[in-house]
Amino acid sequence: MSETSEPQPNQAKKSGLARHLPLIAVVAVAVIGAMTLKDYLTFATLRDNREALVAFRDQxxxxxxxxxxxxxxxxVAFSLPGAAVASVTGGFLFGLGMGTFANVIxxxxxxxxxxxxxxxxxxxxLNAKIENAGGRVQSLKNALRQNEIExxxxxxLVPAVPFFVANLLPALVGVKLRNFLWTTAIGIIPGGIVFTWIGVGLGEVFDRGEDPDLSLLWEPHIIGPILGLCVLAAMPIVVKAIRPPRGKKTADTADTSDKTE
Known part of the structure; x- marks a missing residue:
């Protein structure tokens, strides 16, 4: 008669460590990359190698x-320096249409x-801790679930939110993968177009001996429409916060009708 063997403490520890290995690898590579690659993933490197890159692209x-x-x-996956340079390079090498597509995907x-x-x-x-916490923490998570997409x-859409924060925060509060996927793909398109557009004219900028001006993102005619999209995304949250729940509204209506009888 066979007996079901229960996992040993050492096995449990190993499985727990294995679960953390991907995140440990991301953090380790990010730290190493920040120290070793910051001087290489730059516009100067792109300028020095532009002819070789264009020739290889053409062939x-x-x-x-x-x-x-x-x-x-x-x-992006390892939060290495140079994401902005990469986005601009996409426009420089592949034009606005294909460059934006490549950058977004x-x-x-x-x-x-x-x-x-x-x-x-x-x-x-953390998700399990939040589930068991109750009180205000649980209420905060429930509010996030009700407005997850927004x-x-x-x-x-908000330019002030660092990209790696927008990648990590949803994972730590239990956001659904499919919602994360499509909102990421759609939400980064406006900024992606701007950075790719800067890259389209990068050759002329290099010919003048200059670096691209990434502050273009904060110009009124650029940031205005993006902020408009932010307002549209936030509107459902505001409406839900102002409008009382249906159950409460029905109860209030019933109380009023009782008083009038």
């Missing part, structure tokens, strides 16, 4: 596209990678 377009997207995925894939790493590690632990879109 191996699909290969260059695949290589570019792969590098961009790694930059690669950034979405990279963001999903770090989202999953965080959710498999700290996300499950909050995710706001995280992507």
């Amino acid at each position: 191996n377009y699909l290969t260059m596209l695949a290589m570019f997207m792969g590098i961009y995925v790694v930059i 690669a950034a979405t894939i990279g963001a999903t990678g770090i989202f999953l790493a965080a959710r498999w590690g700290l996300g499950e632990f 909050v995710l879109l706001l995280l992507r």
Whole structure:
């Protein structure tokens, strides 16, 4: 007669450690990359190698596209320096249309990678803690669940929110993967177009001996429409906060009718 063996403490510890390995790897690579790559993933590096990159692109377009997207995925997934440079490079090498497509798809894939790493590690632990916490913490999470789509879109649209924060925070509070995926892909399009657009004219900027001006994002004619999208994304949250729940409204109406009889 066979007996069911229960997991040993050492096995439980190993499985717990294995769950955290992806996030540990992300943090380790991010720290190493911040110290070693910050002087290489720059516009100066792009300017010095522009002719070689353009020549390789002209001879191996699909290969260059695949290589570019792969590098961009790694930059985002490990929160390495150079994401803005990569976005501008997409416009420089592939134009506005294909450049925006490559930037958005690669950034979405990279963001999903770090989202999953965080959710498999700290996300499950913190989510369980929040579920058991009750009180204000639980109320906050319930509010997030009711407005999950709107909050995710706001995280992507608001330029002041760092990209890695918008990748990690949803994982730590138990956001659904499918909602994270499509809101990321849609939400980063406006900013992606701006950075890609800057890259389209990068050759002329380099010819003048200058670096691209990324402050263009904060120009009124650029930031205005983006902030307008933020307001649209926030409107459902405001309406839900102002409008009382249906049950409460029905109860209030019933009380009023009773008093009038």
